[in-house]
Amino acid sequence: MAYANPTLGDDAAFGSFEEAGQVKKLRAPYLIYFGDVADAAHAKTGLGLIQWRSRLCAGQMRMPGCRIDGGIREMCIDDALESGVKSLVIGVAPSGGTISADWIADLAAAARAGLDIVSGMHARLTSFPEIVAAARQSGARLIDVRTPPANLPIGTGEKRSGKRLLTVGSDCAVGKKYTALSIEQEMRARGWDADFRATGQTGIMIAGSGIPIDSVVSDFLSGAAEMLSPPAPETHWDVIEGQGSLFHPSFAGVSLGLLHGSQPDAMVLCHDPSREFLLGMESPQRLHMVSATENIEMCLRLARRVNENARFVGISLNTKGFSDAERAKLFDQYEAETGLPVADPLRDGVSKFIDRLEKERPE
Amino acid sequence: MAYANPTLGDDAAFGSFEEAGQVKKLRAPYLIYFGDVADAAHAKTGLGLIQWRSRLCAGQMRMPGCRIDGGIREMCIDDALESGVKSLVIGVAPSGGTISADWIADLAAAARAGLDIVSGMHARLTSFPEIVAAARQSGARLIDVRTPPANLPIGTGEKRSGKRLLTVGSDCAVGKKYTALSIEQEMRARGWDADFRATGQTGIMIAGSGIPIDSVVSDFLSGAAEMLSPPAPETHWDVIEGQGSLFHPSFAGVSLGLLHGSQPDAMVLCHDPSREFLLGMESPQRLHMVSATENIEMCLRLARRVNENARFVGISLNTKGFSDAERAKLFDQYEAETGLPVADPLRDGVSKFIDRLEKERPE
Numbered sequence: 001m002a003y004a005n006p007t008l009g010d011d012a013a014f015g016s017f018e019e020a021g022q023v024k025k026l027r028a029p030y031l032i033y034f035g036d037v038a039d040a041a042h043a044k045t046g047l048g049l050i051q052w053r054s055r056l057c058a059g060q061m062r063m064p065g066c067r068i069d070g071g072i073r074e075m076c077i078d079d080a081l082e083s084g085v086k087s088l089v090i091g092v093a094p095s096g097g098t099i100s101a102d103w104i105a106d107l108a109a110a111a112r113a114g115l116d117i118v119s120g121m122h123a124r125l126t127s128f129p130e131i132v133a134a135a136r137q138s139g140a141r142l143i144d145v146r147t148p149p150a151n152l153p154i155g156t157g158e159k160r161s162g163k164r165l166l167t168v169g170s171d172c173a174v175g176k177k178y179t180a181l182s183i184e185q186e187m188r189a190r191g192w193d194a195d196f197r198a199t200g201q202t203g204i205m206i207a208g209s210g211i212p213i214d215s216v217v218s219d220f221l222s223g224a225a226e227m228l229s230p231p232a233p234e235t236h237w238d239v240i241e242g243q244g245s246l247f248h249p250s251f252a253g254v255s256l257g258l259l260h261g262s263q264p265d266a267m268v269l270c271h272d273p274s275r276e277f278l279l280g281m282e283s284p285q286r287l288h289m290v291s292a293t294e295n296i297e298m299c300l301r302l303a304r305r306v307n308e309n310a311r312f313v314g315i316s317l318n319t320k321g322f323s324d325a326e327r328a329k330l331f332d333q334y335e336a337e338t339g340l341p342v343a344d345p346l347r348d349g350v351s352k353f354i355d356r357l358e359k360e361r362p363e
Numbered sequence: 364m365a366y367a368n369p370t371l372g373d374d375a376a377f378g379s380f381e382e383a384g385q386v387k388k389l390r391a392p393y394l395i396y397f398g399d400v401a402d403a404a405h406a407k408t409g410l411g412l413i414q415w416r417s418r419l420c421a422g423q424m425r426m427p428g429c430r431i432d433g434g435i436r437e438m439c440i441d442d443a444l445e446s447g448v449k450s451l452v453i454g455v456a457p458s459g460g461t462i463s464a465d466w467i468a469d470l471a472a473a474a475r476a477g478l479d480i481v482s483g484m485h486a487r488l489t490s491f492p493e494i495v496a497a498a499r500q501s502g503a504r505l506i507d508v509r510t511p512p513a514n515l516p517i518g519t520g521e522k523r524s525g526k527r528l529l530t531v532g533s534d535c536a537v538g539k540k541y542t543a544l545s546i547e548q549e550m551r552a553r554g555w556d557a558d559f560r561a562t563g564q565t566g567i568m569i570a571g572s573g574i575p576i577d578s579v580v581s582d583f584l585s586g587a588a589e590m591l592s593p594p595a596p597e598t599h600w601d602v603i604e605g606q607g608s609l610f611h612p613s614f615a616g617v618s619l620g621l622l623h624g625s626q627p628d629a630m631v632l633c634h635d636p637s638r639e640f641l642l643g644m645e646s647p648q649r650l651h652m653v654s655a656t657e658n659i660e661m662c663l664r665l666a667r668r669v670n671e672n673a674r675f676v677g678i679s680l681n682t683k684g685f686s687d688a689e690r691a692k693l694f695d696q697y698e699a700e701t702g703l704p705v706a707d708p709l710r711d712g713v714s715k716f717i718d719r720l721e722k723e724r725p726e
Contacts, residue, residue, distance in 0.1 A: 154613050
């Protein structure tokens, strides 16, 4: 496949993906299915997709009682077919990750009409006979984005061409996906050749491809990460969505496999300064967050095993709930402590990080 | 299951295992199947089992042309049944991990006679209809030890009672299994309550239970390691077989997940001083081995995240090919560098490590 790794970005035209390597690609444009979801927290997959890839989202489909509105065109399946929609994407993630029995009729009808069905649920689409039968009849694909590609290789540690930026975290849920997407957006706005590389189900839907890294068999962790960001032209940037934290005892193995396979040239640390204990580690473990400095140092030591030029270019701080004065103080504190630019992508964008990268950029 | 974690040791009587938790247990005694294997390298599972658990190995079964002799009683299936054998263990691992078509008749006959069939191959026993039909008829179990238990939990990082020793490595294939087995043996010889906990297929066959940690889905890595060494009495030692190395970019994620889930009180570093490059990293990566000191320091920093008392108690050195004078020099060098006792388990045993542990042992 050489250097051809087209990720369908916000600016890409509608149309079907080329299959690249073994990483499954979604076919746009999408019909976002919100079912009967009652709140935004459980609709963040669909809302995130509309936020980051609006031009790929042709419309939304909602059941009576649905209380979420993505602000895009309302469509039934016939409308979607007329508009050239290729995939129905389930934009809802109810607790437990199950596919509601109430949705089956809609999903089967869409599959019967030839739309690929895309799901990020734990429950597999293939476990619903009605959906399977409909897809078989029309040739539609059933895509469970939590299922990793088959035949993943073992990591080789071989240096690949092209540049890579990885967002790493001091914990789970500190903005690694959001930061990476913001960085891709900023790089593209500056005319750089950049692709967001997704490692979790929401990210995969937004990117249209990717590998759910925590679903990969351990032996193939770094191999999957290597496959996710293949060799590329020297000026190309892959912006890789990080997972977990090297200091989070539930997920550190995933974080390290991803770090080694990504061979990052640049890293951004994502951190929540308001958090005292790690997520899920509040009790009885009472496991404290580790300082930004210590996170940076540990990531660098381990990353330099595979890329001796690895460095940090910024700290992405979640400053939700802080006043402007508190924010200014926090920024000063972290800048003084680490010597790195600090920003909250949600409020400040990420131009500071790219400025730092640009200063160090060859040519 | 509380504190009841019987691992059938060398001194245990023949008999069937209790099921403990979700970790599958093999039923002894065993009939070791060598098939038509031509050399010891490909028979190391069976030979290892005979070496470490001789009293569980009632006999061996060989095809015409087999050139390996485990030195135990020759048996046909009828002999095995008469001797109370409960499982046929495939003691051979041909390159590629396939089950030879020539063995199918033997394996099916054993399953039909009611013997569990135990395999460490990549190929699944359940993919051979003749064997499946035979097992179904008799109620025998088909046990692929490379298949991890279902419903593994996510790691919690919660401190468990009991003591744990983990063998860690500066590389793959540096004696982590052998060292752990030697330590279990030495602890038991001193009357300690100790169990070897297996993380690879050969180790699992020797222990009679365990979890193939590199076959576990990444999200559950540390959770699997936590399950492998459950809460135990305060004076009990689990001796856990390490995998990979924190500095090996193919497998470091597995090593870190296992380290965090094991919460080791004590570690032994396994190291091959003759090796210049990491296994499989000789070319084109030319990835150098990392010093014992650096390995120790990195393991301690990451292990103390889950057990602040983690410490090293020895260095297990592979000194194959070194003269006595060279060995003496190496030992002096590593002892001076690390302040730890140094031994080659194969030549010196591991009493030095246990002496060190005993000095520090409570009561």
